[in-house]
Amino acid sequence: MTGRWRPTPALARAVVVGALAVVTSVIGAAPAVMVLGAPFVVLACFGLLHRPDSSPSVRAMLDHRWLHEGQGTTSRLVLDEDDDVEHVARLMAPTPYIALHPPTGLAAGLTHAPPTIEIGPRRWGRRALGEEQVCLTAPWAGYRWGPVRLPGETLRVLPQTRRFDSRADTPRPVGLVGVNRSPRLGAGVEFADIRPFRPGDRLRRISWRVSVRSRELHVTTSPAEEDSGVLLVVDALGDHGSSDGLDGTASSLDQGVRAAAAVAEHHIRTGDRVGLRVVGGDGGLLGYGAGTRHLRCLLDVLAGVRAGELPRGVVDRLQLRVTGGSVVFVFSPMLGQAIVTATASLVQRGLPVVVVDTLPPGVSPMVPDGVDPRLAELAWRMRKLERDQVLAGLAALGCPVIAWRGAGTLDDVLRRLSRRRGVPQVVAR
Structure with missing residues (x-):
């Protein structure tokens, strides 16, 4: 500029x-x-x-453009043709969910050490920084350049992935390699059983202690280690509650996005294939994949989630299109009929489905202007009673509904689903 x-x-x-x-x-x-x-x-x-005759130019540059919630970066000024400049001052306008240091956004310094502003995003999403005004002063404060306006930079803020470490195996592993124990025997590392030797068994599997006692060759068996397909479904049909950033209260969409990010990081770290489907808003679909690069793509899609209703025609025929052998995690406050119907259809197909309730406790509805607050409160209470009936109906179908509590939230549920995979079930076709 x-x-x-x-x-x-x-x-x-x-x-x-x-x-x-x-x-x-x-x-x-x-x-x-x-x-x-x-x-x-x-x-x-x-x-x-000291009358200046140069034509300086200035621009702002961020050290990082991709951050997680709670991380920080620095905005620096780059000056060109600054021979006649002695003092530099800059002012950045405040924006929601962006913490600045200095808090006022005003910083000043000399040319050899241009002022910097530290920036810390407090909520996931695409965050636009405020516009800046930059002013340069010549020696002895005789001449001033500017102030000129600099457009605000854009940050891509990924949701924070709080450490989630589940010790339970993922149900229905179907892949070729992974860390989950399969119901089938294979080349694993954990002990399963001892049986008589059969042609084709590996010699390293021979249990010499048992063979000497029984005078017949016996071998040890192990369960195969396979990976699972995990589908994360994020409900973006609405955002209930208020969001005050990372250190304040969280809305339902905050809970869902952060919980989905934590679950995705855990399963990708253990070698599972993870996919993502966003229902509502601008939508979002990411196929199954594994590895650090896929995790980065998944977090990028989550950072772009926006709340919004689905078109009427799409609501009536909403289908999640889940392949067999996948485990489905639905992150939703369960207040939209479309997501409830789609979840119930997956449960009736016999797929392992876990509903993570993201509705914050004690949330109250937004009262529009001109509406009686008592009438709005009564309508909200009736809606919550309907929601309780919906959750009870899902539980009756065999779909566990739990509230997100961080590390260890899904352990008990995954263990129960793993035990259920060996029980014969009636599946609706």
């Missing part, structure tokens, strides 16, 4: 006062006036002598 040099009020004041002092002292023969006006004369002379 470029501008032009202008005389400062200080220089104009020094020129006027110095000239008046010189004229008065000469005409009125008053040396004392000259002595009093000497500092202004000196300031005016040095200011005019």
Whole structure:
């Protein structure tokens, strides 16, 4: 961004006062006036002598453009042709969910150490920083360049992945390799059973202690280690409650996005294949994948989630299209009929489905202008009673419904689903 040099009020004041002092002292023969006006004369002379003739330009640059909630970065100024610049000042406008240091957004410094502003995003999403005003000053404060406006930079803030470490196996592992114990025997590392030797068994599997006692060759068996397909479904049909950032209260969408990010990181770290489906808003679909790069893509999709209703035609035929052998985690406050119907259909197909309740406790509805608050409160209570019936109906179908509590939240549920996989079930076709 470029501008032009202008005389400062200080220089104009020094020129006027110095000239008046010189004229008065000469005409009125008053040396004392000259002595009093000497500092202004000196300031005016040095200011005019350092009149700048360069054309500086300035731009802002961020150290990082991709951050997680709670992390921070620094905004730095890059000056070009700054030979005539002595002092730099900048002011950044505050924006929601962005913490600044200094808190006022005002920073100043000399040319050899341009002022920096530390930035800390407090909520996931695409965050636009406020516009800046930058002002440059020549030596002796004689001339000022600007202030000029710099457009706000854009940050991509990924949801925070609080450490989630489940010790339970993921139900229905179907892949070729992973860390989950399969119901089938294979080349694993954990002990399963001891049986008589059969042609084709590996010699390293022979249990010599049992073979010597029984006088027949016996081998040890192990369960195969396989990976699972995990589908994360995030309900973005609405955002209930208020969001105050990372350190404050969380809305239902905050709970869902952060919980989905934590579960995704855990399963990808253990070698499972994870997919994502966003229901509502702008939507979002990410196929199954594994590895650090896939996790980054998944967090990027979660950072772009926006709350919004589905078109009427889409609501009536909403289908999650889950393949067999997958485990489905639904992160939803269960207040939309479309997501409830889609979840119930998956449970009736016999798929392992876990509903993570993301509705914050004690949430109250937003009361529009002109609406009686008592009437709005009564409607909200009735809606919550309907929601309780929906959750009870899902539980009756065999779908566990739990509230997100961080690490260890899904352990007991996954163990029960793992035990259920060996029980014969009636599946609706």
